[in-house]
Amino acid sequence: MLIDPRLELPVLTAPLRLEPGARRLIVRLPSKRLELPVIQLKDPRLPALRRLVGSREAQVILAPFLTKAAKQVIEAAGWGWIDASGSAHVAAKGVFVHVEKPARRDRIHGRLVVPPQGERIVRLLLDHYPSSARLSDIAVETKLDKGYTSRMLKRLRQTGLVTYESRLPVEVAFPAELFELWRTTPRRVVESKWHFSKPSRLHLLAKEIQRHAGESRAAFTGPFASSLLVGHMEVERIDCYLSDVRLAARIGEQLGGERTDRGSNVTFLSHRDPGVLTIGTSHRREFDVASVSQVYRDTLEIGRGREAELANEVRRQLLRW
Numbered sequence: 001m002l003i004d005p006r007l008e009l010p011v012l013t014a015p016l017r018l019e020p021g022a023r024r025l026i027v028r029l030p031s032k033r034l035e036l037p038v039i040q041l042k043d044p045r046l047p048a049l050r051r052l053v054g055s056r057e058a059q060v061i062l063a064p065f066l067t068k069a070a071k072q073v074i075e076a077a078g079w080g081w082i083d084a085s086g087s088a089h090v091a092a093k094g095v096f097v098h099v100e101k102p103a104r105r106d107r108i109h110g111r112l113v114v115p116p117q118g119e120r121i122v123r124l125l126l127d128h129y130p131s132s133a134r135l136s137d138i139a140v141e142t143k144l145d146k147g148y149t150s151r152m153l154k155r156l157r158q159t160g161l162v163t164y165e166s167r168l169p170v171e172v173a174f175p176a177e178l179f180e181l182w183r184t185t186p187r188r189v190v191e192s193k194w195h196f197s198k199p200s201r202l203h204l205l206a207k208e209i210q211r212h213a214g215e216s217r218a219a220f221t222g223p224f225a226s227s228l229l230v231g232h233m234e235v236e237r238i239d240c241y242l243s244d245v246r247l248a249a250r251i252g253e254q255l256g257g258e259r260t261d262r263g264s265n266v267t268f269l270s271h272r273d274p275g276v277l278t279i280g281t282s283h284r285r286e287f288d289v290a291s292v293s294q295v296y297r298d299t300l301e302i303g304r305g306r307e308a309e310l311a312n313e314v315r316r317q318l319l320r321w
Contacts, residue, residue: 010062010086013099018062018082025060025082027095034095036060036080042160044070045174053077058092064160067180114185116273117144118152122182123280125162125172126293129321132169142279175321183297188272189241192248193264194257205255205266206238206287212251216243217277219290221269221298223307228284229295230313238266239302241277241290245270267302292318 012018015028018038027034037059039052044063049070052061060080063070071089074081080090086101114122120142124133133141139149153170156162161178164170172178196205202224210218220228222239242248248268252259257266271277280291289295296319299311315321 010084038062049073053079116188120275120279121152123291123293127280129172129175132171134169189269192268194252194266195260195264196257219277219281219288221290221295222302223299225289225295226299226310226314230317241269
């Protein structure tokens with residue numbers, strides 16, 4: 001349960017201070033001084049957090065990273081929290097302190113940001129969970145060199161969500177938390193929105209988009225791709241990765257589309273890493289579809305209402321975490 005001693009303890013701003021050893025948190029206010037016991041958690045998973053906050057009196061949880069859902073569980077129980085970025089929340093005995101530290105350029109909420117090509121590794125690990133794979137196999141499947149793959153896996157290991165040792169298979173300890181970490185990374189895409197009046201059926205339009213993309217490839221994502229994967233509902237829009245914005249403009253014009261910021265039914269996406277078009281993709285119902293975990297993420301972020309239900313159906317049927 002103790003935090004990794006190699007982890008750099010957060011720098012807290014007044015009125016908060018951690019005692020040496022980080023066993024207690026001191027809150028110093030002009031009219032009050034409060035000491036609260038601290039529990040150090042290396043792996044703050046939601047099930048463990050729910051059991052913990054329901055089993056003892058309120059304390060403060062110190063963890064390298066806490067998802068939004070984890071913070072909500074802790075705060076609802078009247079506990080406090082601190083993460084590795086120095087952000088903190090304390091609400092106890094008439095004291096309320098909430099500190100949000102801005103993300104560092106190379107970190108978000110105390111965690112390393114996943115670089116564009118590194119997303120290939122995250123997608124592969126999430127797509128194939130609970131299966132494990134060796135570094136050499138991951139490098140081959142993601143088309144990355146072994147040196148980059150090794151460095152990325154070591155960075156992921158620092159999060160506590162992935163276990164990785166030389167010559168042993170790489171395993172994901174907490175896939176849901178790894179997905180939440182990935183979601184904190186900004187989407188590296190340039191969007192191009194279009195409206196098409198003909199053909200009226202989305203599947204026919206998607207076929208034309210795929211045909212015009214040709215060898216440059218198109219990879220469908222979002223609600224349209226989710227509907228291809230699980231067949232749960234009819235959707236009213238197409239989201240599609242293409243190699244670059246110039247190809248998007250050419251296809252849009254060739255198919256008689258009109259660029260628009262409102263009322264669009266097609267969004268072309270150009271990702272900073274072209275690997276999104278080929279790595280982890282599959283062929284479903286005559287269409288090339290992006291990685292399942294990429295489709296799930298995009299549907300969650302793009303979709304609203306029933307489309308969010310569609311994303312959950314993708315996770316239930318195709319992702320094992």
